[in-house]
Amino acid sequence: MAKQQQGPQEKSQDAGKETITPRAKDYAQWYLDVVKQAELAEHSGVRGCMVIRPHGYAIWERMQRELDDRFKATGHVNAYFPLFIPLSYLAKEEQHAAGFAKECAVVTHHRLKTIDGVVQVDPESKLEEPLIVRPTSETVIWAQYKNWIQSYRDLPILINQWANVCRWEMRTRLFLRTTEFLWQEGHTAHATEAEAIEETHRMLGVYADFAENVMAVPVVQGAKSPGERFPGALESLCIEAMMQDGKALQAGTSHYLGQNFAKSSDVKFLNKDGKLEFPYATSWGVSTRLIGALIMTHSDDAGLVLPPKLAPIQIAIVPIYKSDDEKAKVLQEAEAVFNELKGQGLSVKLDAREGMHPGAKYFEWEMKGVPVRIEIGPKDIEKGSLCLVRRYVAEQEGESEQDLRKRKKAFVPRGEALSGMKALLDEMQRQLYERAKAARVRRTRTIDQLADFERFFKDEGGGFAWVHWAGSAEDEDAMAKKYETSVRCIPLASQIPEAARGEGKCIYTGKPSTQRVVMAKSY
């Protein structure tokens, strides 16, 4: 009894409230909390596999739409190839097979049987040849291209597919790395090397444009070091984004595959001179990992923050009323506002749920990252104004929670609020990008001395370090062991800031170096 008195179950003040761990306390936990509380995704009963919930999937659908439009605009068409890849196909390209060997799901049987009351794999249904669940589709696609390509007139082939793939990773994280994930993979075939390389760069550009202008995520475009290249590629280009914790996240890749896959699949075409040649290939992809990038770039301790261009709901309308009389009036106005905004082509949600206090709705929509909330109550109707609340505003130093909340809120004359909504959303989109870019600048250094490098990553929180590099793969490994950093990319010339141009000496080996690379810790 005395024992009981000593340790009463302390009731948390937040009991029952869904809470998010602050970023400063535990960034990894914060990420998991946001994913869960914003109802983006959750763990399934299957190891390493997630369920993407409607709100998360809606974001993916918007990404798909934006990307797909860009693929079409650059001349690509969609198609679909099989989930299963015969082992012999995958094995055709040696480097490729070796690269994926350790993470393949393998189908070996095709039937179940009830034996002693237990449903199990029928041992007699063993496949002659095992099937690999695609980790990527180069080999199945090129097996088909063999039939489609005979002449230079058949080229280029510019195909994309939206699909799921499976990579049996040891360690998984929601969106960032799961056993099964959704993505798109472009696979093109060209008559000349120059054209294929151009394509590789073009699609990297598409990704960069999408990341910066739609996701509002600034990226560095560059090439992977040989050790980080896609298995089977001659060159892998990538876009690298910086997350709020200073770590780099590869957000998209575009590979120049040369003639490797054409050769291994024995695909040849007759050129204008009547000579047989192997076509040149590219492949490029982005995945649901982008949702992870989105979260870790913009979101805050109150939950998800979405750029208007990707927000499944751009505006949430919350009606406020007491009496039935008020309720009728308020709902009428709320519906009118809803229809007017919808008529502008905006994505609006009228949250008329009953028995839920307005405050609870505010929290929910904030958690889910809705850019703008409109509160409509009797007072607003009386004044002919709307209460607009932004999900985020440009930061000010040393601002209190109260002041920040106040600053997000604005009472705007009705007509002005409605006619200015698009502009407001555009402005918020721009602000998000600027904020992310400023955050990256704050954590970016041009570094020449190893001691400074060490201090940057060990004491100053780290970020992107622009350093001269002329080391070998072994040197890179050694750096990784010591500082947990790696060469994230060798930036394209256009990406190099003024201060980081010119030649120098490798930060690690001291050898002469022609350009700087971006080093960082990474996801």
Added chain:
RNA sequence: CGGGGCGUAGCUCAGCUUGGUAGAGCGCGUGGUUUGGGACCACGAGGCCGCAGGUUCGAAUCCUGUCGCCCCGACCA
């Protein structure tokens, strides 16, 4: 594949040390009062305690086995 943790109500967990037949909070349903930043009251529904053996008169609890998931490391979009 190593190291750790956890499987009890939809969720988070208590109960297990010292076996006696199932609990809390949240959520959910109904009714009422509420509603400008996470409402409250009343009543109610909801569990083969991961699974399989064993010990015992009796197992969520003890023993053995087994399955699954999560977290930390080695591999990766």
